[in-house]
Amino acid sequence: MTFLQVKTHTYRFLIFGLLVILLSCNSKTSDIGLNISSENPIEHKIDSIISKMSLDEKIGQTAQRGKSSRVKELPKDLKEAVRNGHIGSFLNIMNKKDAKELQRIAVEESPSKIPLIFARDVIHGFKTIFPIPLGQAASFNPSLVKEGSRIAAIEASTYGIRWTFAPMIDIARDPRWGRIAESAGEDPYLTSKMAEAYVKGFQGDDLSSPTSLAACAKHFIGYGAAEGGRDYNTANINDNLLHNVYLKPFKTAVDAGSATFMTSFNDLNGVPASANSYILKDILREKWGFDGFVVSDWNSIIEMVNHGFAKDQKEAAEKSINAMLDMEMTSTSYQDHLKELIDESKFSEKELDEIVRNILRIKFRLGLFDNPYFDPNDSILYDKNHLLSAQNTAEESITLLKNENKILPIDAKKKIAIIGPLADAPHEQLGTWTFDGEKDHSITPLQAFKGDNNYMINYSKGLSYSRDKSDTEFDSAINVAKSSDVILFFAGEEAILSGEAHSRADINLPGAQEELIKELHKTGKPIILILMAGRPITLGNILDKVDAVLMAWHPGTMGGPALKNVITGVVSPSGKLPVSWPKVVGQIPIHYNHKNTGRPVVPEEFVHMDSIPIRAWQSSLGNTSHYLDAGFLPEYPFGYGLSYSTFKYSDISISSSNPKIGDIITVKVLVTNTGDVKAKETVQLYFRDLVGSLTRPVKELLRFEKIALNSGESKQFVFSFSTDDLSFYGLDKKWVTEPGDFKLWVATHALDESNELNFVLK
Ligand code: BGC
Numbered sequence: 001m002t003f004l005q006v007k008t009h010t011y012r013f014l015i016f017g018l019l020v021i022l023l024s025c026n027s028k029t030s031d032i033g034l035n036i037s038s039e040n041p042i043e044h045k046i047d048s049i050i051s052k053m054s055l056d057e058k059i060g061q062t063a064q065r066g067k068s069s070r071v072k073e074l075p076k077d078l079k080e081a082v083r084n085g086h087i088g089s090f091l092n093i094m095n096k097k098d099a100k101e102l103q104r105i106a107v108e109e110s111p112s113k114i115p116l117i118f119a120r121d122v123i124h125g126f127k128t129i130f131p132i133p134l135g136q137a138a139s140f141n142p143s144l145v146k147e148g149s150r151i152a153a154i155e156a157s158t159y160g161i162r163w164t165f166a167p168m169i170d171i172a173r174d175p176r177w178g179r180i181a182e183s184a185g186e187d188p189y190l191t192s193k194m195a196e197a198y199v200k201g202f203q204g205d206d207l208s209s210p211t212s213l214a215a216c217a218k219h220f221i222g223y224g225a226a227e228g229g230r231d232y233n234t235a236n237i238n239d240n241l242l243h244n245v246y247l248k249p250f251k252t253a254v255d256a257g258s259a260t261f262m263t264s265f266n267d268l269n270g271v272p273a274s275a276n277s278y279i280l281k282d283i284l285r286e287k288w289g290f291d292g293f294v295v296s297d298w299n300s301i302i303e304m305v306n307h308g309f310a311k312d313q314k315e316a317a318e319k320s321i322n323a324m325l326d327m328e329m330t331s332t333s334y335q336d337h338l339k340e341l342i343d344e345s346k347f348s349e350k351e352l353d354e355i356v357r358n359i360l361r362i363k364f365r366l367g368l369f370d371n372p373y374f375d376p377n378d379s380i381l382y383d384k385n386h387l388l389s390a391q392n393t394a395e396e397s398i399t400l401l402k403n404e405n406k407i408l409p410i411d412a413k414k415k416i417a418i419i420g421p422l423a424d425a426p427h428e429q430l431g432t433w434t435f436d437g438e439k440d441h442s443i444t445p446l447q448a449f450k451g452d453n454n455y456m457i458n459y460s461k462g463l464s465y466s467r468d469k470s471d472t473e474f475d476s477a478i479n480v481a482k483s484s485d486v487i488l489f490f491a492g493e494e495a496i497l498s499g500e501a502h503s504r505a506d507i508n509l510p511g512a513q514e515e516l517i518k519e520l521h522k523t524g525k526p527i528i529l530i531l532m533a534g535r536p537i538t539l540g541n542i543l544d545k546v547d548a549v550l551m552a553w554h555p556g557t558m559g560g561p562a563l564k565n566v567i568t569g570v571v572s573p574s575g576k577l578p579v580s581w582p583k584v585v586g587q588i589p590i591h592y593n594h595k596n597t598g599r600p601v602v603p604e605e606f607v608h609m610d611s612i613p614i615r616a617w618q619s620s621l622g623n624t625s626h627y628l629d630a631g632f633l634p635e636y637p638f639g640y641g642l643s644y645s646t647f648k649y650s651d652i653s654i655s656s657s658n659p660k661i662g663d664i665i666t667v668k669v670l671v672t673n674t675g676d677v678k679a680k681e682t683v684q685l686y687f688r689d690l691v692g693s694l695t696r697p698v699k700e701l702l703r704f705e706k707i708a709l710n711s712g713e714s715k716q717f718v719f720s721f722s723t724d725d726l727s728f729y730g731l732d733k734k735w736v737t738e739p740g741d742f743k744l745w746v747a748t749h750a751l752d753e754s755n756e757l758n759f760v761l762k
Contacts, residue, residue, distance in 0.1 A: 042364045046357050053112050053356070055349060057085035059338045061114065061356045064295060064329045066091035074098045085110040086335065088359055089163070089295075089327060091119040094436075096376045099160035107372045115372035117363055121433055122164040122202075122213065123182060124148070126155035128386040128557055129430045129437035131397045132498075132534055133168065133194070135553025137184035137578035138641070139396035140682040140706050142197035148393050149201030151386045153213040156436075158381065160374040162366050163214040165262060167198035169249040170219055173591045175579065176229030178502030181432050181534030181554070183224060185578030186591040186638060188245050189701040192252035199256040207259065208367030210374060217253035219264030219297060221246055221279055226266055229588070231503050235266045240694060242268075243729035245593075251288060259292040259362045263325060265300050272307050274300040275319035285324065293326035293358035302331040313337065318346050326355045382441055387558055394555040394562035396680070396706075399575030400642040402549040407526050409569025409644060410486055412454040417484035418446055419477045419520065421463040421513070422492045422532045428466070431554025432499025432534055441557050445490055445530070448560035455568075458484050466494045467511040474519055481520050487527045488567065489517060489546070495554060498534020507538050507585055514541050521545035530563060536581040539635065551575070569644060572679035574706065576641040576749065580634040587630050592638040592750035593697040597625045600698075601632040639684050639701070639749035645675030645711065649683070649755055652746050657759045659723065661737055667719045667757065669746045673709035682706040683717045683746060690741040693730055699750055702726075723761060737761070 050058070065078060065087050074095065081087050082105045093099045099118055106116045124130045130148040131139075139145070149166075156164065169191050172183035184194040195217065204212040222235035225246065237246055250261070261284065264273040273279065274296050284290045301320045302313045310316035317333035318341050328334045341347045363369065380386075400408065410416065422428055426442035449457050462477035463470070481487050491513045496502065508514065520527055529546040531537055532554055539549065550573065555562055565571040580590045601624045609628035612621060626632035651670040659665050671681055685703040689696040703719040727737040744757040 042361060045364065045369075046360045049112055049114065049360060050353050050356055054085075055339060055342070057112055058349070058352050058356045059335055060084070060086035061088035061359050062327050062334045062338070063087050063332070064089040064091060064119070064327050066093065066330060068092065078102070079105055082106050082116065083109050085112055085114070087116065088114070089117045089119060091329070093118055094120075094159060096159055100373060100376075103160070103372050114360065115363055115368035117163050117214070117366065117368060118160045119163040119165060120156060120159075120161045121166065121435060122152050122156045122161065123166045123168070123433040124152070124431070125390065125434070125556060126152045126436050127381040127438065127441070128155060128383075128390050129434050130390045130556045131394050132181045132431040132554045132556075133184060134181050134534065134578060135397035135555060135575075136393060137190060137194050138399050138551070138553065138575040139393055140190070140576050140704055141393075141396050142193045144389070144393045144396060145194055145197040146201035147389050149198045150204060151389055153202045153204065154211045155381050155386065156213060157211045157374060158376055158378040160376075161213065162368065163216065163260065164202055165216045165218060166202065167195055167215065167253070168218050169195040169253060170221075170224030170264070171246050171249070172224040172579070173589045174224070174226075174229035175507055175535040175582065176503050176505060176585065176588060177224065177226060178231060178432070178498045178504070178534065179224070179500055180579065181498040184249075186580060187578065187593065187701050188248040190578055190704070191249040195249040195253045196256040199253055199258045203257060203259065207365045208370075210367070210371060212366070214259035214292075214362055214366060215253070216260040216262050216295065217250050217258045218262035219273070220250060220261050220284070220294070221264055221273060222268045223264035223266050223273075229503050231501050232265045235268050237268060239733070240729055240731070247283065254284070254288045254290050259365065261290065261292065261294045263294060263296050263300055265297050265303065267307055267309065272300070272304045272309050274325055275304060275309065275316070275323045277323040280323045280325060291358065292362050293355075294324070295327040296320065296325055296329045298329050299331040301325070301328055301333050314340065317341065321347050321352075321355070324351075324355065326358050390556050391558035391562050394552070394558055395565055395571045397553055397555065397575045398562065398566045398573050399551040399577055400548070400573040401551055401581070401636050401640070402543070402546070403642055404547045407486070407547045408528060408550070408567065410528070410567060412568070414485040415456045415458065415483070416449065417480045417487045417525070418449060418457055418459045418490070419462045419480060419487055419516075420490035420530075421461060421466050421468060421511070422530075423459070423461070423488070423490035425465070425494070428494045429532055429554055429559040430556060431495050432502070434495070437557060443558060443560035445488070445560045445563045448564040452564070462516050463511060463513060465511070466492060466497065466509070466513065469512045471512060471515065474516055477516060478519055478523060481523045481525050484525060487520055487525050488530060489520065489527055490530045490532065491517070492532035492537065493534060495534070505585070507535060508541065509537055517542045517545055528567070530567070532559070536579060538582060538584055540583055543635075551577075569677070572644040572677055573641065574643060574680035574682065576639050576682050577636055578638070580638045580750070581636040581640075583633075583635045584630050587627065587634065590634050593700050595695050596698050599624045601626050603632075606631060633751070637749045637751040639682075639747070641749075643675070643679045643681065645673050645677050645679035647681045647709070647748075648672045648674045649746060652755050652757065654744065654757045654759060658762055659759060660762045661723050661739065664720055664722050665759070667744060667746065669717050669755070670714055671707070671709065671717055672714040673711055676711050678708065678710045680706055680708045684749065685719045686745045686747055686750065687726060688743045689726060689728070689738070690743065692728065692738055692740075693736075694728065696728065699745070701750070702744075726761070
């Protein structure tokens with residue numbers, strides 16, 4: 001027994017004694033228990049349950065069974081297993097009758113009558129689908145994200161779901177990785193803000209409310225750092241990078257109260273995450289004080305045999321359980337081997353009690369012991385307020401990347417050609433991980449424009465789907481273009497091209513989309529390229545052929561109306577990139593918060609390979625860290641996104657240019673909407689610690705805020721931060737803020753250095 005366990009045990013003993021005394025003085029037993037303190041009654045009840053559980057039942061609590069989302073029928077033996085107390089949780093039970101029946105068996109017929117917890121991947125909406133998480137991050141609006149996840153929870157709970165496998169807060173710096181679509185992008189601060197918003201939205205103000213879902217911060221950890229962006233691949237992340245970048249959003253998720261965590265598939269520096277005691281015990285439990293439970297990913301325990309980290313499933317179970325991984329998703333290595341492992345003293349029943357305690361604690365917090373059933377009334381699904389919220393989020397996520405000659409917004413008098421495989425693709429616009437969203441509820445851009453008599457529309461698909469390589473419909477598309485004033489070309493990727501196991505080595509537009517754009521360009525008509533995709537798309541082959549680029553991500557159920565509002569100027573675009581957008585795939589990784597190196601880029605000295613003389617003498621031309629063919633800049637930087645308006649930043653000030661460690665520092669800026677239309681602006685504050693005991697990134701996002709401004713209106717943005725916000729995890733494994741020179745930028749994106757401030761920290 002560890003020191004911590006001895007302490008907890010003694011503490012529980014004392015509480016139990018106190019409770020016995022109180023109980024003997026009062027007959028309203030359960031009330032008295034609840035009054036002792038907000039936490040102890042639950043722990044006491046758990047003690048009492050665990051003391052009566054058989055070993056088989058305890059092992060049962062660690063088991064999460066389920067079916068693939070595609071299998072409709074519930075296998076019969078599962079009911080018997082629940083009756084015997086051999087299952088603690090289910091995933092993907094989408095038949096309400098089955099869910100109710102399984103729960104009834106658990107709470108009425110199983111030995112300890114412990115309720116089940118039903119889980120599902122409710123990632124960016126349940127029925128009402130919001131933009132993919134990467135798109136939601138582009139909104140830079142955590143309150144919208146919180147609202148969206150609250151709505152997802154309200155809808156999902158009508159199916160008995162009380163646990164979502166979200167948010168995915170893996171830092172994703174490689175757009176080849178398909179799961180970048182599920183992430184909040186490359187930045188630890190933005191991802192942390194999103195993590196907090198998702199957790200609070202899913203869990204609501206009170207986890208025990210029947211519409212609250214337990215959140216699951218995933219994947220712990222390093223999954224987004226998979227080598228080469230190939231899903232499931234190895235992650236090598238040194239300790240400083242791990243703490244300074246990858247762990248940050250997860251720490252925020254703990255602080256925001258995330259009830260559960262999920263381990264990742266990858267091995268981290270040689271140790272698979274599902275058996276990694278350093279991250280699961282030392283960091284998550286001991287350092288961060290997490291008291292919820294951790295679930296494995298789908299089969300990730302037994303996959304450690306493939307990793308070559310365990311010789312068989314028994315050894316895999318031994319390694320994971322000793323790392324205190326509480327629940328096993330789908331595979332059965334705990335069920336098959338834990339008893340044996342305990343008999344062989346490779347794990348103790350006492351330790352298993354701690355694991356069961358973690359799981360029961362969350363079941364109690366969810367109120368499942370008091371109210372195990374759910375309200376199946378699903379009249380709330382696709383509620384008009386839910387749809388409106390999904391539309392608002394989609395509008396705020398749409399990111400304007402290019403707008404030559406202010407071609408956007410388009411006015412109603414123009415004849416519009418709507419072309420492209422994503423213009424009327426109700427399923428595709430929902431994006432990855434939408435098990436429950438139904439395409440029949442999607443409003444596509446074509447439908448949205450057609451439904452408005454103010455617009456004269458000509459439509460030709462041109463290509464049937466994004467990977468379509470056939471040119472049979474090119475002529476029809478060209479004819480439609482010729483008879484119109486402007487072309488709206490809806491391009492991108494089908495939903496299935498991003499998400500889990502859908503990494504791509506080439507992130508150009510797939511199929512014959514580029515060819516069609518080139519053909520349409522020959523008509524001389526302006527082209528507005530609207531992208532729907534789960535990742536940045538490299539545009540080098542066609543960027544000069546289009547007049548405007550709008551990134552709509554996969555915008556969800558209400559993508560059509562949202563896009564129409566942005567394209568026609570009802571709403572000014574306000575999305576900002578949550579990820580640097582590469583010119584070519586070979587530039588990856590190209591995140592903004594890289595290190596300076598000993599030979600940082602000097603833009604004036606950069607030599608493109610076409611300018612190198614033939615048979616040039618060997619030299620380190622340009623002398624800096626860049627590519628001869630692709631330079632050093634991304635196509636578009638992190639934080640970038642245009643508006644239909646313009647903004648002036650003025651009166652920029654800092655509270656002190658000589659602050660001391662421990663001070664709160666305030667930066668103020670007056671922002672004026674100098675354009676003609678109402679618009680939202682996201683002001684970003686970046687910092688750089690110029691000299692450190694470890695090299696520091698060239699820039700780090702410190703704060704951001706989004707505010708709406710009417711034309712001509714000015715507002716002051718005030719950013720406050722403490723010197724702790726400037727700290728980093730050092731070589732001595734401690735967080736430190738080091739005195740010295742710092743720079744700050746009040747910026748419109750990560751490469752904007754027009755408003756620089758300096759301070760010296762004492
Ligand atoms: C994914 C998880 C997901 C789980 C359950 C796994 O393949 O990696 O993110 O929550 O399946 O569907």
